[in-house]
Amino acid sequence: MYKKLSLSIVLSCCALISKSQIRINEPSRVIERQAENRANRKVDQAVDRGFDKVEEGIGSLFKKKDKKSKEQTNSQNSESSGDFKNNETEASDPVSASDATRPVVKSTLKSYSKFDFIPGEKVVAVEDFSQDAIGDFPAKWNTNSSGEIVTIAGNDGKWLMLGPEGVFYPEFVKQLPENFTLEFNLATTSEFSFYSGALRTVFAELADPVKNFSYWQWYDGNKAKGIELGLHPNGAGGKQGFASFDIFENQAESIMKNDKSIPAFTVPDHNVVKVSIWRQKTRLRLYVDDYKVWDLPRAFNPNTNYNFIAFSNQGYSQETDRFYISDLRLAIGAPDTRSKLITEGKFSTTGILFDINSAIIKPESFGVLKDIAGVLTENAMVKVKIIGHTDSDGDDSSNLALSKKRSESVKEALSKDFGIDKSRLETDGKGESEPASQNTTAEGKANNRRVEFVKM
Structure with a gap:
């Protein structure tokens, strides 16, 4: 009996460690490209994570509690609590979502004492989804994925919930001058997985944006040129989120890229943030709430005709993971x-x-x-x-x-x-x-x- 149990434990260890490795080495499904670049630096952490799961599994062999009963209880609890409703049916119901969100903590003016963002002079595009019905995909957008308008209890207005693996294109934005600002609110579900992809904001030049907006789903930079800004929240258990920056110039691989952590964006404690992007000719500034993520003097190419904005989501590792955006505001001009x-x-x-x-x-x-x-x-x-x-x-x-x-x-x-x-x-x-x-x-x-x- 002891030998059989030992053999069973060893086989379980191998299977779980193998599974952990697969989660790292198959980023096309669970990790977007910047996380893949970071994965080699985090192999030890991932293996430790696998062993933690093995130890938990071994421990459970000796528990007298009915595991199935406990899982059912946990499942029922997770369905009745949390920050956001995590599937498309529930999230689209403003009544059922009303008791499922942690209260929003209001920031004060003084808390933004390091915030130097100044919006553009003239507002040229506003999207608050007021013209769209709950449960519909917004009329002025296009996608090669899925999504719908929802409400999030404790947060104002309507939100676009982004479906998996796709590009979400606001067709009403047709031209971006050398001076503009883009602002929007970004939220995630409260237990957003570290292994899900980042939300990417794209500024690009496309010959026919309406026809070819999906080029940016999987970094198809050989057909277009522009920049991508990725945002991924910090996760529970100490997992570091990140902001990524890439430039593409008619080639499949980025010719310039960076990534860094963003302490202002942490689930589940702070998973609703304000994103502010500021272009001044070639200069790019990116803020998450009051935190300045990027200040890059030569990010935008002065010879590129930026005529396209989109949001790209490259896959969720959990069915319950979702990104939400709202209150998009585009302004042009450089206030003096x-x-x-x-x-x-x-x-x-x-x-x-x-x-x-x-x-x-x-x-x-x-x-x-x-x-x-x-x-x-x-x-x-x-x-x-x-x-x-x-x-x-x-x-x-x-x-x-x-x-x-x-x-x-x-x-x-x-x-x-x-x-x-x-x-x-x-x-x-x-x-x-x-x-x-x-x-x-x-x-x-x-x-x-x-x-x-x-x-x-």
Whole structure:
């Protein structure tokens, strides 16, 4: 009996170690390319992980508890708890998902004290999926995979849940100038596997984006050129996530690549993040929440006609893993606060953001406020009037009152957080009475929700 048990244990060890090795050596299914590059440095960890599983298996041989009964209990518990519903049917049901999400922890303005991101001057594309029904794939997108619009309890708005192994292409983005910013919210399921692929944001030149958007599913760089930014969260148990950066120039392999850890993105504790990407001619900056991941002076090729944005997901190792994106916002232009405020006498920004129907400033506004405060500090004799504006949603009187409250909030932030003397700041609000764009589109409304600074 002892010999049979020993032989059984040895065979189980071999099988489990072999399985662990297969998980590393078959990245086409479970690990995206940057994780594969890191795998050789993590072989010892992976083998240890395999042995841990073996030890757990051996231990279970001597347990008197009914293992099957315990697994059924755990399975029932996992279905009734967690951060997000993890399959497409449940995630698309906003009612059933409402009790399944950990409360969102709000960041403060001061917590973004190192955040220097400044959005582009004019909003040209907004995607909040408001026009799409829950359970549908969004009408203005295309994919060679699957996906659907869902809600996530504890988080505002609608989200696009990305299916496995595919490219997700917003067809309404047709051109990217030399100065632009792209912002979006990114979330994962709470137990997202380290062995699942990263979410990749692609900026590329394609001869026919509508026809050939799927070239970027598996790094088909011999048919297109551009850059890819990958984001993968840190996992439970100390597994390090990473951010990757690749440049492709009409060849299958990347001609430049880097990767690094991103402490701001950790499951399950912090699996909803704000991603901000900033292009200034050839320069690229990438932020996850307030953490600056990349600041690369020569990332974009000035001779490449970037006419394509997409999100690429290269496979989930667990059926329950999912990426979600929401609140995509593309803005163009390079704001020159100093020149416009001091020379022209007026600076307008859509980069100071507020909670919905509120005068509470969102923390990602820190970079813009810091920039304005810097100009006022350098020009100590200048006084400005801060004027709030809203879109046309809601009634006139409410919008007027809200715009005044928002201008007061900006004044308070400049004084309290940046040391600008309040005597140099006056406030006013115009509500919806002076629109910068038509209020008939999401982009127009985004441009109308602005704050102006007028030199006095």
